[in-house]
Amino acid sequence: MRRGLFHSLRFEVVAILVAGVFVPVALTGLIEGGWQVEAAVAWSSRPAVVNSVIGVVLCALTSLLILRRLRFFPGVAVARSILPVVAIVFGVFIAVIAGFRLEYSNRVIGACITAILATRFAITAVRSRAKGLLYYLVPEGRAKLIKDLRGATVLLLSDPTLKGLPDCAIVADLTADLNPDWERFLAEAAISGRPVYHFKQVWEAETGKVQIEHLSENGFGALVPSIAYQKVKRVVDLMISMACLPVIVPLLAMCAVAIIWDTDGPVIFRQRRMGFRGNVFHVLKLRTMIDRHDGESRDISITQSDDDRITKVGRFLRRTRLDELPQVFNILRGEMSWIGPRPEAVSLSSWYENEIPFYRYRHIVRPGITGWAQVNQGHVADVEQVTEKLQYDFYYIKNLSYWLDIIIVLRTVKVVLSGFGSK
Known part of the structure; x- marks a missing residue:
């Protein structure tokens, strides 16, 4: 389908490279050369400038491709994804520069980041006024x-x-x-x-959901999501977990002190949850309630709005999702992933399996700390809400890919900052 000039890849590439890279580099060169063309040309041939321009072009094109791909996923506001995507891409670029100790120009990189962001927001604004599908x-x-x-x-x-x-x-x-x-x-x-x-x-x-009627009609193909991607995802989970441990451990220590100061009881809360391939495991969380239970009681396992069992510190931990930090050790043990359907307490999982057809199918992938249902729906309890949550979970399983995982990561940041869906 013809989507017009502003929706074409060619227009986007030209706009980003010209307005986001060429113009700011040229202006920076003229300023550095005292507005003399010869001096600006000499400045542009320096290794630091060349390295910076090459990196900026790669970052501009990479962010362009990511944002174009994100447009094809449901519920994704591209305008809200521009800043985090550009920040992540340039963050990787700067990390590579630092790691290999390459020469670079702060002024070139800074000017291009500003120009690329402005160009991207301008393109999105123009498109929002164009007739949609x-x-x-x-x-x-x-x-x-x-x-x-x-x-x-x-x-x-x-x-x-x-x-x-x-x-x-x-x-x-x-x-x-x-x-x-x-x-x-x-x-x-x-x-x-x-x-x-x-x-x-x-x-x-x-x-962003999959209709639940008959399993043969859900379009899951062989009913098994990409095995190759699941293996790659497992390696990525381990790498990220190991890299995050130096940051997570001090955070856990500070949270532990706050929990001990607030109420008596253990710092870590362990509960039996239904996990990968239907295997039961103990999920680890920072304790946020006065009452403790192992997940065998259905009524106690359901957290209500303004639940009076939640402590003062616990309410903050829940809203910021800091109570989930100990689950990095569940990831290291292979019981969980960073992204996937949330694991339910054993009692709730058994109840849902009796009430909802095909509920057990969600255990075909590792449960996650965050997931597609969590960033779209938040916390649920009754069967009707769980049915809708299952539609989100099945959509994630059906469309399992690193693109969808990127979207979930970006939207998780928003969820954490807004406190959406916490109880």
């Missing part, structure tokens, strides 16, 4: 389900003809027994180059 709906079968989507423009087709239709995508229930006129219409739409989507595909992309 329209969905035109074939009014047969179960496709009408997507009419209630909040984040998409969905219009109902009245006649099976392409005449007069604007630039749009066609959505239909491709498994339904459609009228022959609508079948011919869909074939003609596909031949004309218009995208034709099955309604479930659109619903999942716009909501």
Whole structure:
């Protein structure tokens, strides 16, 4: 589908390289050379400047590709992702420079970071005023389900003809027994180059959930997510955990002092949770409540809003998610991952398995400290909310990838800062 000049990759690359790199480097060179072209050219040939320009170009293109990829994931506000993505990419670049002790120019890097951020926000602002993707709906079968989507423009087709239709995508229930006129219409739409989507595909992309009906209809393929990526993810989990230990251990020590000062009892709370492949393990958390339990009682395992068992220090730890820090040791032991479905107490997991079909399928990946359901929904307790949470978990399992993990990391930062979903 033609998305216009402002949505093209070519426009984005040119804009970023010209406005984000060439212009600030040229201005910096002129300033350094006293506004003399010859001096500016001589300045630009210095090793520190060359290294900085090469690194800045790589960072600009890398952040461009990441942000373009993020646009295709549901619930991601690209404008809110610009600053953290650019910061992470340039942070890696600066770490490489420091690690290899390369020469660099602070002024070039600083000027380009500012210019790249300004250019990226300008491109996003221009795009937000451009006409977005329209969905035109074939009014047969179960496709009408997507009419209630909040984040998409969905219009109902009245006649099976392409005449007069604007630039749009066609959505239909491709498994339904459609009228022959609508079948011919869909074939003609596909031949004309218009995208034709099955309604479930659109619903999942716009909501970030997977519908739970029959396991064979969920589109999981072989029902086993990418084994290769899970192995890579495990290695990354270990590397990040080891790198974070020097920071986490002092934080744990400070939190421990606060817990001991606030109330009597142990610092670490251990609870039996259902984990990877249905194996039970003891999750580690900083104690945030007065009452302690091992996860066998369903009623006690449910944390209510403004639960009077939560201590003063515990409420702060929960809101900032610092109570989850000890789970780095669960990760090192192979029981958890940084990202994945949250592990439930054994009693709750058994209850949900009896009430919700296919609930046990979520144990096919390692549980995580943060996950797709946590950044979209927050804390849940009753069965109806758990069913919705399961839709988010199944979407994560179905679309397991490093791109989705990046989105979850970025949104987790927002969750921690806002206290969203904590109880």
